Amino acid sequence: MKSAPTPTIADLLDLAVLLRRDEELPRQVLRERDQAIASDMASGHAGGTRRLFAWLNAMRDTANPPLPGEHAQSASRLVRLVLALVGGITGMAAAAAVLRYDGTHPVNVLYALALFVGLQLLVLVAFAAVVLPRKRFEAMPLVAMAVRILPGRSRRAIEQIVGGTQSHLLVFGQVQKWLLLQWTQVFAVAFNVGGLATTLALITFRDLAFVWSTTLQPDVATVHQVTSVLSWPWAAIWPEASPSVELIAATRYNRLTPGTLDPDMAGGWWPFLVASMVFFGLLPRMCTLMISRCRLKAAIARTFATLPGVSALHDRLEAAQVRTQATEPEQGAAVATGTSNHAAPVAPSAPMTLINWANVPIADGDAPRVVGRKFGTEIGQVLHAGGSASPEQDQSTVRSIASGSAVAILVRGWEPPMLELLDFITDVRKVIGRGATIALLPLALDGHAVNAAAWRSAVGRSGDPWLMVIDPAAIQEAGT
Amino acid sequence: MTAPGTEPQFAVVGHPNKGKSSIVASLAEDDSVRIAAEPGTTTHARRYPMCVGTRTLYTLIDTPGFQRARKALAWMKQHETTASGRAQIVARFVRQHGSGSAFPDECELLAPIVEGAGILYVVDGSVPFGEEYEPEMEILRWTGSPSMALINPIGESDYVDEWRRALEQYFRIVRVFDAMTAEFDKRLDLLRAFGQMRDEWRGPLGEAVEALEADRSRRLRRAAKAIADMVAEMLSLTIAEPIEKDENIALRKTQLLHRFKDKLRHREMRGREQVEEIFSHVRLSRREGEFDVVDDDLFSEGTWLRFGLSLRQLVLMGMAGGAVVGGGIDAAMGGASLLLGGLIGATAGGAAAWLGKDRIAEVKVGPLPLGGRELRAGPVKNVNLPWVVLGRAMRHLQLIADRSHARRDELRMEHTDDTNWVSSLPVDRRKTIERSLSRLRRGDAVVEELADAIEELISPNR
Numbered sequence: 009m010k011s012a013p014t015p016t017i018a019d020l021l022d023l024a025v026l027l028r029r030d031e032e033l034p035r036q037v038l039r040e041r042d043q044a045i046a047s048d049m050a051s052g053h054a055g056g057t058r059r060l061f062a063w064l065n066a067m068r069d070t071a072n073p074p075l076p077g078e079h080a081q082s083a084s085r086l087v088r089l090v091l092a093l094v095g096g097i098t099g100m101a102a103a104a105a106v107l108r109y110d111g112t113h114p115v116n117v118l119y120a121l122a123l124f125v126g127l128q129l130l131v132l133v134a135f136a137a138v139v140l141p142r143k144r145f146e147a148m149p150l151v152a153m154a155v156r157i158l159p160g161r162s163r164r165a166i167e168q169i170v171g172g173t174q175s176h177l178l179v180f181g182q183v184q185k186w187l188l189l190q191w192t193q194v195f196a197v198a199f200n201v202g203g204l205a206t207t208l209a210l211i212t213f214r215d216l217a218f219v220w221s222t223t224l225q226p227d228v229a230t231v232h233q234v235t236s237v238l239s240w241p242w243a244a245i246w247p248e249a250s251p252s253v254e255l256i257a258a259t260r261y262n263r264l265t266p267g268t269l270d271p272d273m274a275g276g277w278w279p280f281l282v283a284s285m286v287f288f289g290l291l292p293r294m295c296t297l298m299i300s301r302c303r304l305k306a307a308i309a310r311t312f313a314t315l316p317g318v319s320a321l322h323d324r325l326e327a328a329q330v331r332t333q334a335t336e337p338e339q340g341a342a343v344a345t346g347t348s349n350h351a352a353p354v355a356p357s358a359p360m361t362l363i364n365w366a367n368v369p370i371a372d373g374d375a376p377r378v379v380g381r382k383f384g385t386e387i388g389q390v391l392h393a394g395g396s397a398s399p400e401q402d403q404s405t406v407r408s409i410a411s412g413s414a415v416a417i418l419v420r421g422w423e424p425p426m427l428e429l430l431d432f433i434t435d436v437r438k439v440i441g442r443g444a445t446i447a448l449l450p451l452a453l454d455g456h457a458v459n460a461a462a463w464r465s466a467v468g469r470s471g472d473p474w475l476m477v478i479d480p481a482a483i484q485e486a487g488t
Numbered sequence: 489m490t491a492p493g494t495e496p497q498f499a500v501v502g503h504p505n506k507g508k509s510s511i512v513a514s515l516a517e518d519d520s521v522r523i524a525a526e527p528g529t530t531t532h533a534r535r536y537p538m539c540v541g542t543r544t545l546y547t548l549i550d551t552p553g554f555q556r557a558r559k560a561l562a563w564m565k566q567h568e569t570t571a572s573g574r575a576q577i578v579a580r581f582v583r584q585h586g587s588g589s590a591f592p593d594e595c596e597l598l599a600p601i602v603e604g605a606g607i608l609y610v611v612d613g614s615v616p617f618g619e620e621y622e623p624e625m626e627i628l629r630w631t632g633s634p635s636m637a638l639i640n641p642i643g644e645s646d647y648v649d650e651w652r653r654a655l656e657q658y659f660r661i662v663r664v665f666d667a668m669t670a671e672f673d674k675r676l677d678l679l680r681a682f683g684q685m686r687d688e689w690r691g692p693l694g695e696a697v698e699a700l701e702a703d704r705s706r707r708l709r710r711a712a713k714a715i716a717d718m719v720a721e722m723l724s725l726t727i728a729e730p731i732e733k734d735e736n737i738a739l740r741k742t743q744l745l746h747r748f749k750d751k752l753r754h755r756e757m758r759g760r761e762q763v764e765e766i767f768s769h770v771r772l773s774r775r776e777g778e779f780d781v782v783d784d785d786l787f788s789e790g791t792w793l794r795f796g797l798s799l800r801q802l803v804l805m806g807m808a809g810g811a812v813v814g815g816g817i818d819a820a821m822g823g824a825s826l827l828l829g830g831l832i833g834a835t836a837g838g839a840a841a842w843l844g845k846d847r848i849a850e851v852k853v854g855p856l857p858l859g860g861r862e863l864r865a866g867p868v869k870n871v872n873l874p875w876v877v878l879g880r881a882m883r884h885l886q887l888i889a890d891r892s893h894a895r896r897d898e899l900r901m902e903h904t905d906d907t908n909w910v911s912s913l914p915v916d917r918r919k920t921i922e923r924s925l926s927r928l929r930r931g932d933a934v935v936e937e938l939a940d941a942i943e944e945l946i947s948p949n950r
Binding site: 031035036039314316319320322323324326327329330331332333334335336337338366367369394395396398399400420422423424426427428431453454459462 | 503504505515516517518520521522532534535536537538539540541553554555556557558559562593615616618619620622645699700702703706710713714717721758761762765766768770771935
C-alpha cells in the first residue's frame with residue numbers, strides 16, 4: 009500500500025472548517041452523509057490519515073461556501089515571497105552599508121563579521137531556545153509587518169492560519185509556531201543571500217580595502233587564534249580563506265598611527281569574509297529553514313489527525329464498516345389514531361345478544377350478569393365466535409343473530425384488535441342493520457391492563473357510528 | 489455487496505403488538521424502527537442486513553403481524569392436496585393474493601418465508617396462551633421453513649412456561665428474549681441460536697457474531713477515546729473575546745465565565761452524543777428542544793459530591809503537588825531549610841486545592857497577537873472538574889452501551905445510591921487516571937494514555 013499523503017496547510021484549514029460546520033448539523037444528517045461517503049471509499053483506505061483524505065476530497069467537491077484552504081496556502085506563499093524580497097533587499101542594503109568604501113577609509117572587516125556572523129549566531133542561539141521547549145514564538149512584529157502590507161483577502165486568510173485569538177493556539181499552536189519560524193527563516197536565508205550577493209558583487213566590481221580595528225587592542229597572535237578557530241570549517245577545502253599572521257599584522261588599523269596600507273594585503277580579508285558569511289550565515293539558515301519546514305509538515309500532520317471532531321468523524325466512518333441497521337426508510341404511514349365512539353351505552357329495548365370472542369376466560373353465567381347490569385337489560389343469548397372456531401362457524405353465529413338486535417362482544421382486552429374481529433363486526437352489522445348498537449367489552453386479566461387506547465382507536469377507524477368500546481373500568485364496576 | 493438473498497434471512501413474524509419490531513430494533517441496533525403501543529404499526533416488511541464491509545452475513549426482516557390467520561389457513565386447507573404439498577400451497581397463497589387483497593399482511597409476512605427465510609415467531613410471555621394463536625402457528629408449520637419461537641416478556645406477569653409447552657409443539661427451538669433489557673451478550677447468544685436453525689447458516693452466523701464482538705471492542709475503545717478527548721478538550725478549553733478600552737471589565741469577566749461554563753456543558757453534551765453515536769443511539773438526541781437525557785447539571789453540588797474527589801482526596805492531591813515544590817526548595821538549599829520547605833509547600837498546596845474547589849477557571853486580560861486586548865477564560869485549573877466529567881461520562885457510557893435500541897423512553901441518569909464514584913475505583917486505577925490527568929493539565933499529549941485507563945475501567949477483563 010502506498011504511504012499516506014502528507015497534509016498541507018490547505019488540507020488542515022479545509023478539514024478544520026468542515027469539522028466546525030459539522031458542529032451545527034444534526035447527528036442523523038452527519039451519520040447518513042458519512043455512511044454514504046464510507047460506502048463509496050475503496051477498501052484500501054484503512055489507515056486514519058488516508059481515510060481522512062478520502063473524506064476531505066469527497067467533501068471538497070460539494071462544499072458550500074467554498075473552502076479557504078487553497079486561498080490560505082496561496083496567501084502563505086505570498087507572505088514567503090514578500091519576506092524573501094524584504095529579506096533580500098535588507099541583506100543587500102546591509103552589505104552595501106558595511107562594505108561602503110569611497111577610497112579614503114578602508115572597510116573595517118569586523119563590522120561585516122559582526123553583522124553577518126556574530127549577530128546571526130546570536131539569533132541562531134535564540135532559534136534553538138525557541139525550538140526546544142513548546143512555547144509560543146514571539147517573533148510576531150516581523151510577521152505583523154509582512155501581513156500589514158498584504159491585500160485584505162490575503163490578510164484575512166493569514167489571520168485564519170495564525171489565529172486572531174489565543175483560543176486557536178491550543179489546537180494550532182505547534183502549526184503556528186513552525187509556520188512563523190519557517191517564515192522568519194525565509195527572511196533570514198534571503199537576507200544572507202542578498203548580503204552575500206552584494207558582497208561578491210562589490211568584491212568583483214570594486215577595489216575594496218579591508219582593515220580591522222577595535223578599541224580593545226588585542227595583539228596579532230590573539231586575533232590570529234580567533235580567525236583560525238573561525239576558519240576551521242573551511243580550512244581544508246579553502247586554505248586561502250584563513251587569514252595569515254602577516255595579513256592580520258599588515259591590516260591592523262590604528263587611528264593614532266594610521267600608517268600606509270599595503271595594497272597587496274588590502275583586499276586579503278575577502279575570502280575569510282565570504283567564507284564566514286556562507287558557513288556562519290547562509291548555511292545555518294538554510295538548515296534552520298529545512299528544520300522548520302520538516303517540523304511544520306510534522307505539526308500539520310499531527311494536528312490534521314487530532315483536530316476536534318476528527319475522532320467523531322472516524323467513529324462515523326468506522327461504524328459504516330459493520331452495519332446492522334436498515335438501509336431503506338420505513339414504508340407506509342404510521343397507523344392513524346381513530347377517535348372512538350366512547351359514548352355511554354344506550355339501554356336497548358330488546359334483549360341483547362352476547363358474543364364471547366375467542367373464548368374469553370369468563371364463565372358463561374357471569375358474562376350475561378356483567379353485561380346485563382352494565383346495559384340495564386337482559387341478555388337473550390350467549391354465542392361464541394373466533395378463537396378455535398372456523399370462519400364457517402363464525403358465519404353460522406352471525407346468521408343466528410336477529411335483525412335489529414343490539415350485540416355485545418366480549419373480547420380479550422389485553423390482546424390487540426385484529427382485522428379478523430373487525431371483519432366479523434362488519435358481518436354482524438350487515439345482519440342487524442344500521443342503528444343497532446354493537447358494544448365491544450374488552451375484559452382485563454389479573455395483572456393485565458386493557459390496551460384501551462388500541463381498542464378505541466380501532467373502533468374509531470372503523471367508521472361505524474353505532475360501534476362503541478365500553479370503558480374497561482365500567483365493566484369492572486358492573487361486575488362487582 | 490453480496491448478491492441479495494444468498495445470505496441467511498430471518499423473518500420476524502407473529503401476532504400484532506407482541507414486540508416483533510422491538511426484537512428487530514434490539515438485534516439490529518436500529519432505533520429508527522417504528523415502535524408504538526398501537527398495534528399494526530408495521531405495515532410493510534423491512535429488511536435489516538448485517539454487513540461487514542461489502543458482505544452481507546445475514547438479514548433480519550421485520551413484518552406486519554397476522555391479522556386474518558384463521559381465514560388464510562382455511563383457504564390453504566381448502567386447496568390442500570397432501571401434507572407434502574403444503575409448502576407449495578402457502579407459496580400459491582402468496583402468489584394469488586397480494587397487497588390489494590384481503591390478506592395484505594399475511595402476504596407481506598409470508599413472502600420472505602416462501603423465498604427461504606427462517607422463521608422467528610414472537611409471542612408475549614406476559615399474557616396467557618390463547619387458541620387464536622394456533623392458526624398462525626399452523627400456517628408457519630405448513631411453510632416447512634426452519635423456525636424458532638421467541639418468548640418476549642413484555643409485561644409483569646409470567647406465562648412463559650405455558651407458552652413454552654404450547655410452542656414446543658410447533659417449533660424446534662424456543663427461547664426467552666426480552667427485547668427491552670437484553671444486553672449485548674444475550675443478543676449474541678440469540679444470534680448463535682439462529683445459526684442452529686440450519687446447518688449452512690452456522691458459518692455465516694458464527695462469522696457475524698465474531699464480527700459483532702470485534703466491533704463491540706472497537707466501539708468501547710472509540711468510546712474511551714471520545715471520553716478522553718472530551719476531558720482533554722475541556723481541560724484545555726480557553727475562550728477569548730476582544731475588549732475595548734472603555735468596557736466594564738468586571739462585568740465582562742462574569743459574562744465570560746458564564747459562557748465558559750456553558751461551553752464546558754456543551755462540550756460534555758457533544759461528548760455524550762458522540763458516545764451515543766458510537767453505540768448507534770442516533771435518535772437519543774434533542775427532540776423538540778428538550779434533552780432526552782435527564783441528568784443533573786454538570787456544576788450542581790450533587791454532581792460534584794457524587795462524582796468528584798472528596799475533600800480529603802482534594803487536600804491530599806493538593807498537598808502532594810505542594811510538597812513537590814517545597815521539596816525542590818529544600819534540595820536547592822542543601823537541606824539547610826530542615827525540610828520546612830516541603831512542609832510549608834504541602835500546607836499551601838492543600839489549602840489552595842481546598843480553597844480553589846469551587847473555582848473552575850481564571851479570567852484574565854491579555855494582548856492580542858496582532859494588536860489590541862482580549863479577555864481570556866481558561867484553561868481549567870480546578871483539579872476536581874476532570875474527575876466529575878469522567879465520572880459522569882462513565883455512568884453515561886455504562887447506560888448507553890447496554891441500552892436496547894427498542895427503548896423509546898428518555899435516558900434517565902438516575903443514581904441508585906450516593907456512593908462516591910472516585911472512592912469506588914480500585915486504588916491502582918485511580919492513581920493511573922490521576923497521573924494522566926496531571927499530565928494533561930500540564931499540556932502533555934497523553935490522550936491515548938487516558939483512553940487506555942478508561943478502557944481498563946470499561947473492560948477490566950480484556
